[in-house]
Every structure is written in structure tokens, then in C-alpha cells.
Amino acid sequence: MQYLEGRKFVVQGIFLAVALVFAVRLFHIQVLDGSYKLAADKNTLQRIVQTPYRGMIYDRNGQLLVHNTPVYDLLVIPREVKNLDSARFCQLMQMPIEELREGLKAAKIYSRSKATPLVQNLSTPELAAIQDNLVDFPGFSIKARMARAYRTENMAHALGYVGPISPMMLEKPKYAKYTPGDFLGISGLESFYEKELMGRRGIQYRMVNVRGVEKGAFRDGEFDTLSVAGQDLHLSIDxxxxxxxxxxxxxxxxxxxxxxxxxxxxxxxxxxxxxxxxxxxxxxxxxxxxxxxxxxxxxxxxxxxxxxxxxxxxxxxxxxxxxxxxxxxxxxxxxxxxxxxxxxxxxxxxxxxxxxxxxxxxxxxxxxxxxxxxxxxxxxxxxxxxxxxxxxxxxxxxxxxxxxxxxxxxxxxxxxxxxxxxxxxxxxxxxxxxxxxxxxxxxxxxxxxxxxxxxxxxxxxxxxxxxxxxxxxxxxxxxxxxxxxxxxxxxxxxxxxxxxxxxxxxxxxxxxxxxxxxxxxxxxxxxxxxxxxxxxxxxxxxxxxxxxxxxxxxxxxxxxxxxxxxxxxxxxxxxxxxxxxxxxxxxxxxxxxxxxxxxxxxxxxxxxxxxx
Missing domain, CATH: 3.40.710.10 (DD-peptidase/beta-lactamase superfamily)
Structure with missing residues (x-):
């Protein structure tokens, strides 16, 4: 009988220990660790990817061959598009209505709540036309990024080029870190040294209200990471x-x-x-x-x-x-x-x-x-x-x-x-x-x-x-x-x-x-x-x-x-x-x-x- 009484206390002790472990873990999750709240609050957070400065390319004598120049893309968040005046939008952008419809359809397929490129590499007239009227088109925004520019007219086959990632690429594990609208090396040195030239992306989390208005950094930027610029390439080419x-x-x-x-x-x-x-x-x-x-x-x-x-x-x-x-x-x-x-x-x-x-x-x-x-x-x-x-x-x-x-x-x-x-x-x-x-x-x-x-x-x-x-x-x-x-x-x-x-x-x-x-x-x-x-x-x-x-x-x-x-x-x-x-x-x-x-x-x- 005493043996059974002893086993009862052992079993009770095990249950109490397990309960204590769960209690401590829940306290850590709910009070100390904000990452779970971050995951739960995705609908009130905006995750902003900071694209790093792509590495430049020089010849053997230090002559700059490839550098970066700012360009602008028009982005759209499908769920925020309200009462779109398609005719006026297409008139401002000088684009066919069919192209707009196809772009919006593709953006919805990717995500209704994330910004997706609709028009990339805006020309100066396009940028001026849409920027002054952006307030009339909710859900649309302009984002600046860096594109490749050249100080040489030669060596195209070796340098290669940078282009937008394709849907086919996005399906491969190799490109898991990329998203639609990202640019990467397609051929030549730009492709072979993509990892070195690209650098490391940074992430910023911003609080937004239900209207999408930014309310500041989430937890004072505790979960933000800085982008790291790509490395420069110094070529042997003369x-x-x-x-x-x-x-x-x-x-x-x-x-x-x-x-x-x-x-x-x-x-x-x-x-x-x-x-x-x-x-x-x-x-x-x-x-x-x-x-x-x-x-x-x-x-x-x-x-x-x-x-x-x-x-x-x-x-x-x-x-x-x-x-x-x-x-x-x-x-x-x-x-x-x-x-x-x-x-x-x-x-x-x-x-x-x-x-x-x-x-x-x-x-x-x-x-x-x-x-x-x-x-x-x-x-x-x-x-x-x-x-x-x-x-x-x-x-x-x-x-x-x-x-x-x-x-x-x-x-x-x-x-x-x-x-x-x-x-x-x-x-x-x-x-x-x-x-x-x-x-x-x-x-x-x-x-x-x-x-x-x-x-x-x-x-x-x-x-x-x-x-x-x-x-x-x-x-x-x-x-x-x-x-x-x-x-x-x-x-x-x-x-x-x-x-x-x-x-x-x-x-x-x-x-x-x-x-x-x-x-x-x-x-x-x-x-x-x-x-x-x-x-x-x-x-x-x-x-x-x-x-x-x-x-x-x-x-x-x-x-x-x-x-x-x-x-x-x-x-x-x-x-x-x-x-x-x-x-x-x-x-x-x-x-x-x-x-x-x-x-x-x-x-x-x-x-x-x-x-x-």
C-alpha cells in the first residue's frame, strides 16, 4: 500500500513539472518573445525589403565599367485599389487598357496585400504624369531602386546583364529569396557573381493602421536588419x-x-x-x-x-x-x-x-x-x-x-x-x-x-x-x-x-x-x-x-x-x-x-x- 502511495506522489510530481514547463514557456512566448506576436500581427505590419547597393565593376586599371543609377517603378497593392478610373490612368501612363488589366490580374495572383511592380523603369514623362496624380489612385505607389548603367560601349558578352526575375525562376529553390519584381544577373559576370554583387537584403517592419497609414517602426526596430552592399568586382580586362x-x-x-x-x-x-x-x-x-x-x-x-x-x-x-x-x-x-x-x-x-x-x-x-x-x-x-x-x-x-x-x-x-x-x-x-x-x-x-x-x-x-x-x-x-x-x-x-x-x-x-x-x-x-x-x-x-x-x-x-x-x-x-x-x-x-x-x-x- 505504501508502494502505491509513493507512486501516486511521483505521478503527481510529473504532472506538476510538465504544467510548470508549459506555464514558463507560455510566459516566454506571450510576454518575453515578441516574434510570435509579430507573426500574429502581420495584418497590421508592413514588411519592407531594403535592396542593397549592387557592387560595381572595374577594369584592371581601376577604370569604372558598370555602376548603378536610380530608376523608378510603379507598384500596386490590389486590395487597396478602390474605384479605379482605368481610362484616366491609362491616359496618364500612355498604356493600353489590356496591359493594365493583365498587370492587375498578375498582381492579384501573386498577392492581394503585397506591393507588386505594375510598370518598371518609368520614363521621365511617365514618372511626372503619375506622381502628380497619385493621390487619385489609392493602392498605387512609386518605389525607387538602383539599375545598372555603363561607362563602356564594349564587352557586353562578358559583362552580361541584369533583368527581372522570371516566374519560372521563382519556382526553383535556388531563387527562394527573390520575389516578383526583383532584378538579378541574367548572364555573364552579372550572373556568375550574383551572390557577391547582390549583397544581403535588409528588412524593416513598419506598423500600419487599417488604412495602410504608417505608424512607425515595430518595437523600435528590434526585428529590423540592415542591408549589406554587394562587393565590387575588379576585372583583369584591359x-x-x-x-x-x-x-x-x-x-x-x-x-x-x-x-x-x-x-x-x-x-x-x-x-x-x-x-x-x-x-x-x-x-x-x-x-x-x-x-x-x-x-x-x-x-x-x-x-x-x-x-x-x-x-x-x-x-x-x-x-x-x-x-x-x-x-x-x-x-x-x-x-x-x-x-x-x-x-x-x-x-x-x-x-x-x-x-x-x-x-x-x-x-x-x-x-x-x-x-x-x-x-x-x-x-x-x-x-x-x-x-x-x-x-x-x-x-x-x-x-x-x-x-x-x-x-x-x-x-x-x-x-x-x-x-x-x-x-x-x-x-x-x-x-x-x-x-x-x-x-x-x-x-x-x-x-x-x-x-x-x-x-x-x-x-x-x-x-x-x-x-x-x-x-x-x-x-x-x-x-x-x-x-x-x-x-x-x-x-x-x-x-x-x-x-x-x-x-x-x-x-x-x-x-x-x-x-x-x-x-x-x-x-x-x-x-x-x-x-x-x-x-x-x-x-x-x-x-x-x-x-x-x-x-x-x-x-x-x-x-x-x-x-x-x-x-x-x-x-x-x-x-x-x-x-x-x-x-x-x-x-x-x-x-x-x-x-x-x-x-x-x-x-x-x-x-x-x-x-x-
């Missing part, structure tokens, strides 16, 4: 070099990419045809975007990042490096210019070594170099041997950053293509293809495809004798450095001494009489350029011209690739353009006599008489 590159590419289609090989910083990023960044700002952005999208010259297409071309003869340098690494040739190895194997477009002396072959871009020489690399007697079956050899060859090639994303800091990068044995097995069948099927890869043709950015990075690799940093635009975020991934070195599978063996040939291309890249020669200015020309076969029209180089050869500060679509021989059009860009960057100016090149650089339909 604004003057970029401007010059876009000038040189006027009337052409193609791209120019320049990189600092020692850091991976992008110095110039030209996509032609180009457009001004201001085309994608302000009211009517959607219409102007569609105009650019329908333009047959495809100005929105980001060629340096997304266009893939066969690299042409520039790729011969990669094949030579791989053959040297594999030990199947030496710098002194010579092959006859046997045009029964493949046509050679250049008349030249016997290719006694790699330097002469590179200088003259001898196709038969590099045909035999790759043949020695791929068919090495790995098996007794020549078809299987070719597949095994191609697989080993491809491992080397991909270490140069090809057939993969380099990881540049703007979206939209394409990988390109380096065909594998499996690629040809699917096309021709296993053990049904050999070296004669793939020999076009030896001269950078066939199924191979790389982007202009990847080609510029190839030149950075040769300048560095075998390594590279991932190309990137941003050298500093705020007061810090670049993102961590842009400080990691990437190494190829080819030893540094083999690159040293190739450089003399690249110097001969530009600096010796008869070299295919003589039009990029800057020796008179004391600059020794190492480069390689390319003429890319194009089944859809005239050949593309390309040239890739780095300079100064003894202490490289710039690596560059130039693609000009349908412009013929690389030595005729791409090489002189690259020479102008290199001199502009290294000396800050172009030699007076070389200024004439600007006028006679050929466009897509023009040709030089010389084939060099």
Missing part, C-alpha cells in the same frame, strides 16, 4: 585593349581572346559582331533582346566561349609535343614532304627538323608525326593498334584543357570535342577503322573542335612550358583575391623540355623570312612573337582564318588567339590583327606605320594576294 579589339573586328565574325599566361587572367574577350551593353537595360529590354536574337549575324552568340571550330594548323604544335613526350620523334627528326599522304599548301625546303616543319606548316610532316604516335605496334592488329594509340594520344590532348570545361567565371562555356576510339567505333564499328580514318586530326581538322578560349589557353600552356591557370575575368572580389579555383596550377602530361624544343619553330613562323605568320612580326618594336597560323577548312563556305601566339617569347605577358570566320588564310588576316593587339598591350600604342594595318585588315569577303 578596357583599352578590349575597345581596340572590338574596333579591329568591326565588320567581321569571329573572336579575339587574350590571356596573361602567368596568372590566367583574361585581358581581352572580343566576340564579333558585338553590341553595346546598354541595349539590354531599361524599359523595353525584352523587345531589344528579341531584336538581337532575330539578327542573322547572331550578335548575342558568345563566340569565344560557345563557338567550336577545328583548330587547324595551330593544333600541330600539340601533336608535336605529344610525339616528343612519347619518344617517337626528336627535335631533329625529319619526314619528307610526301604529298601523296596529304596535300601541303606551302612551298618550302625539306623539313629536316620540327622547327622547319612548324615554320612552313608542313602537313605531310605532321601526318607522319601523329602516325608514329598512334601506330606503335601495341598489338598485331592494325585496327586495334590504332584504337589503343588514339586512346593514349587523347589522354595527352585532354591534359591541355581540351574536351572539357576550363571553368571560366561566366556561364555558357562549351567543352569542344576530342574524338575517342569509342567515337569512331560508334560511327564505323569496332576494328573497322584505322589511322587513315583519323589522320585529319594530325593537322587539326576532322571531328576535332575547340573554342577560341581554349586556343588562347593553349598558347598560355606553351608560354608556360606545360602548365596553366584556369582562365578568369575577376582578379579581386572586394578587398580579396579571385576565387580559390583560379589559383590552382594545372599541368599537362608533357614535360617542360619538350615545349622548349617547339618554341624555336614558333619563333620562325613569325620572325623568319617565309614564315607563315610573318604579318605578326614585331621585331622592329623589340618584341619577339612566337606563334602559329591556321587555315580552317569550312564545309559550309570559305575557310576560317586563325592565328595563336604569345609574347614576348623570352618573358611571356600575353597569349592570344584570333578566329575570323570565312577570312581565308590565317597569316593574311588573323596574324596581323594579333600583332596589333600584342603591340597595343605591351607598348600601350601601335607603331605609326603599322596603323595602316587597321584599314586593310580583310573582312569575311576579302583576301590578301599573299598566302602567308
Amino acid at each position: 578596357a583599352e585593349l578590349q575597345k581596340y579589339g572590338e574596333f579591329l573586328m568591326q565588320g567581321k565574325r569571329g573572336s579575339v581572346v587574350a590571356i596573361d599566361p602567368k596568372t590566367g587572367e583574361i585581358l581581352a574577350f572580343v566576340s564579333a559582331p558585338a553590341f553595346e551593353p546598354t541595349r539590354l537595360t531599361g524599359k523595353g529590354l525584352g523587345n531589344r533582346y528579341m531584336e538581337l536574337l532575330r539578327d542573322e549575324s547572331r550578335p548575342l552568340f558568345n563566340r569565344p566561349l560557345a563557338a567550336t571550330y577545328p583548330p587547324g594548323s595551330v593544333f600541330k604544335l600539340v601533336n608535336e609535343a605529344i610525339a616528343l613526350q612519347e619518344g617517337v620523334v626528336t627535335p631533329e627528326t625529319g619526314f619528307a614532304c610526301n604529298q601523296r599522304l596529304v596535300r601541303c599548301t606551302h612551298r618550302h625546303e625539306y623539313p629536316a627538323n620540327s622547327t622547319i616543319a612548324i615554320k612552313n606548316s608542313c602537313n605531310p610532316y605532321f601526318y607522319q608525326v601523329m602516325l608514329a604516335t598512334v601506330r606503335r605496334g601495341r598489338s598485331t592488329n592494325k585496327f586495334k593498334d590504332a584504337a589503343l594509340g588514339l586512346a593514349e594520344w587523347r589522354k595527352h590532348v585532354t591534359s591541355f584543357g581540351l574536351a572539357q570545361h576550363l571553368g571560366v567565371d561566366i556561364p555558357g562555356e562549351r567543352m569542344g570535342l576530342i574524338p575517342s576510339p569509342n567515337f569512331y567505333d560508334k560511327r564505323y564499328g569496332q576494328n573497322r577503322w584505322g589511322y587513315k580514318t583519323v589522320y585529319s586530326l594530325s593537322i587539326g581538322q576532322g571531328e576535332i573542335g575547340i573554342t577560341p578560349l581554349q586556343m588562347a589557353n593553349l598558347m598560355a600552356i606553351f608560354a608556360n612550358r606545360g602548365w596553366y591557370y584556369a582562365p578568369h575575368f575577376v582578379r579581386r572580389i572586394g578587398n580579396g583575391g579571385p576565387l580559390p579555383q583560379f589559383t590552382q596550377k594545372h599541368y599537362t602530361t608533357v614535360a617542360p623540355q619538350h615545349f622548349e624544343s617547339i618554341i624555336p619553330g614558333m619563333l620562325a613562323v613569325v620572325n623568319q623570312r617565309g614564315g607563315t605568320g610573318i604579318n605578326a612580326n614585331l621585331s622592329d618594336a623589340g618584341i619577339w612573337v612566337a606563334g602559329k597560323t591556321g587555315t580552317v577548312q569550312n564545309p559550309h563556305g570559305d575557310d576560317h582564318a586563325t592565328f595563336a601566339a604569345f609574347a614576348p617569347a623570352e618573358d611571356p605577358k600575353i597569349a592570344i588567339s584570333v578566329f575570323i570566320e570565312n577570312a581565308g588564310f590565317g597569316g593574311s588576316s588573323a596574324a596581323p590583327l594579333a600583332g596589333l593587339m600584342i603591340e597595343k598591350y605591351l607598348r600601350g600604342k601601335v607603331s605609326p606605320w603599322r596603323n595602316r594595318w587597321e584599314q586593310w585588315l580583310p573582312g569575311p569577303a576579302e583576301r590578301f594576294v599573299t598566302r602567308h
Whole structure:
């Protein structure tokens, strides 16, 4: 009996303890913690989001490229709209009645009690017209915000643009912090660095009465948070070099990419045809975007990042490096210019070594170099041997950053293509293809495809004798450095001494009489350029011209690739353009006599008489 009496007191004690816990908790909720009252009083509170000041963008020399300017939006709270005179409203705003109805409908679907943008980017006449008559339209208000403005007419493809968030975006968890009417980076650097540029929103809670009249801060701003401005971006782009590159590419289609090989910083990023960044700002952005999208010259297409071309003869340098690494040739190895194997477009002396072959871009020489690399007697079956050899060859090639994303800091990068044995097995069948099927890869043709950015990075690799940093635009975020991934070195599978063996040939291309890249020669200015020309076969029209180089050869500060679509021989059009860009960057100016090149650089339909 005493045992039962003891249990009764224990049970009573448990109930009393639970009751005490609940009482303490209710006291905390109702008296001490105002957050629950805040939630309960939402109908008497106004939650105001403070949009932070978006970070600005500067070039490598501190020149301001992108900043902020105030613009005004017309907002509406549907439940507060009373006795709307639609005809007068539309007359003041110069807008169709159907547009007003659709806007009000969309606002009601989002929220009847929250302010939703009805008209964004009010023009000065629109702002003046509605502001003086706002008292006659309850439920409508004007809100100021900051929009992007530009102090440059260039670099639109890299900078990207800021636009309103779409309904489709709002459905994704990634954009959970955004609301209708918010603006964010849509493309380019504005998109990639959205988090850094945007900053952190602030929240203010204001007491309002049933008429929506503000009565002051809720609990003296206890629950308010301050906005934090976005961080500035300091780019590696040289604004003057970029401007010059876009000038040189006027009337052409193609791209120019320049990189600092020692850091991976992008110095110039030209996509032609180009457009001004201001085309994608302000009211009517959607219409102007569609105009650019329908333009047959495809100005929105980001060629340096997304266009893939066969690299042409520039790729011969990669094949030579791989053959040297594999030990199947030496710098002194010579092959006859046997045009029964493949046509050679250049008349030249016997290719006694790699330097002469590179200088003259001898196709038969590099045909035999790759043949020695791929068919090495790995098996007794020549078809299987070719597949095994191609697989080993491809491992080397991909270490140069090809057939993969380099990881540049703007979206939209394409990988390109380096065909594998499996690629040809699917096309021709296993053990049904050999070296004669793939020999076009030896001269950078066939199924191979790389982007202009990847080609510029190839030149950075040769300048560095075998390594590279991932190309990137941003050298500093705020007061810090670049993102961590842009400080990691990437190494190829080819030893540094083999690159040293190739450089003399690249110097001969530009600096010796008869070299295919003589039009990029800057020796008179004391600059020794190492480069390689390319003429890319194009089944859809005239050949593309390309040239890739780095300079100064003894202490490289710039690596560059130039693609000009349908412009013929690389030595005729791409090489002189690259020479102008290199001199502009290294000396800050172009030699007076070389200024004439600007006028006679050929466009897509023009040709030089010389084939060099």
C-alpha cells in the first residue's frame, strides 16, 4: 500500500513539472518573445525589403565599367485599389487598357496585400504624369531602386546583364529569396557573381493602421536588419585593349581572346559582331533582346566561349609535343614532304627538323608525326593498334584543357570535342577503322573542335612550358583575391623540355623570312612573337582564318588567339590583327606605320594576294 502511495506522489510530481514547463514557456512566448506576436500581427505590419547597393565593376586599371543609377517603378497593392478610373490612368501612363488589366490580374495572383511592380523603369514623362496624380489612385505607389548603367560601349558578352526575375525562376529553390519584381544577373559576370554583387537584403517592419497609414517602426526596430552592399568586382580586362579589339573586328565574325599566361587572367574577350551593353537595360529590354536574337549575324552568340571550330594548323604544335613526350620523334627528326599522304599548301625546303616543319606548316610532316604516335605496334592488329594509340594520344590532348570545361567565371562555356576510339567505333564499328580514318586530326581538322578560349589557353600552356591557370575575368572580389579555383596550377602530361624544343619553330613562323605568320612580326618594336597560323577548312563556305601566339617569347605577358570566320588564310588576316593587339598591350600604342594595318585588315569577303 505504501508502494502505491509513493507512486501516486511521483505521478503527481510529473504532472506538476510538465504544467510548470508549459506555464514558463507560455510566459516566454506571450510576454518575453515578441516574434510570435509579430507573426500574429502581420495584418497590421508592413514588411519592407531594403535592396542593397549592387557592387560595381572595374577594369584592371581601376577604370569604372558598370555602376548603378536610380530608376523608378510603379507598384500596386490590389486590395487597396478602390474605384479605379482605368481610362484616366491609362491616359496618364500612355498604356493600353489590356496591359493594365493583365498587370492587375498578375498582381492579384501573386498577392492581394503585397506591393507588386505594375510598370518598371518609368520614363521621365511617365514618372511626372503619375506622381502628380497619385493621390487619385489609392493602392498605387512609386518605389525607387538602383539599375545598372555603363561607362563602356564594349564587352557586353562578358559583362552580361541584369533583368527581372522570371516566374519560372521563382519556382526553383535556388531563387527562394527573390520575389516578383526583383532584378538579378541574367548572364555573364552579372550572373556568375550574383551572390557577391547582390549583397544581403535588409528588412524593416513598419506598423500600419487599417488604412495602410504608417505608424512607425515595430518595437523600435528590434526585428529590423540592415542591408549589406554587394562587393565590387575588379576585372583583369584591359578596357583599352578590349575597345581596340572590338574596333579591329568591326565588320567581321569571329573572336579575339587574350590571356596573361602567368596568372590566367583574361585581358581581352572580343566576340564579333558585338553590341553595346546598354541595349539590354531599361524599359523595353525584352523587345531589344528579341531584336538581337532575330539578327542573322547572331550578335548575342558568345563566340569565344560557345563557338567550336577545328583548330587547324595551330593544333600541330600539340601533336608535336605529344610525339616528343612519347619518344617517337626528336627535335631533329625529319619526314619528307610526301604529298601523296596529304596535300601541303606551302612551298618550302625539306623539313629536316620540327622547327622547319612548324615554320612552313608542313602537313605531310605532321601526318607522319601523329602516325608514329598512334601506330606503335601495341598489338598485331592494325585496327586495334590504332584504337589503343588514339586512346593514349587523347589522354595527352585532354591534359591541355581540351574536351572539357576550363571553368571560366561566366556561364555558357562549351567543352569542344576530342574524338575517342569509342567515337569512331560508334560511327564505323569496332576494328573497322584505322589511322587513315583519323589522320585529319594530325593537322587539326576532322571531328576535332575547340573554342577560341581554349586556343588562347593553349598558347598560355606553351608560354608556360606545360602548365596553366584556369582562365578568369575577376582578379579581386572586394578587398580579396579571385576565387580559390583560379589559383590552382594545372599541368599537362608533357614535360617542360619538350615545349622548349617547339618554341624555336614558333619563333620562325613569325620572325623568319617565309614564315607563315610573318604579318605578326614585331621585331622592329623589340618584341619577339612566337606563334602559329591556321587555315580552317569550312564545309559550309570559305575557310576560317586563325592565328595563336604569345609574347614576348623570352618573358611571356600575353597569349592570344584570333578566329575570323570565312577570312581565308590565317597569316593574311588573323596574324596581323594579333600583332596589333600584342603591340597595343605591351607598348600601350601601335607603331605609326603599322596603323595602316587597321584599314586593310580583310573582312569575311576579302583576301590578301599573299598566302602567308
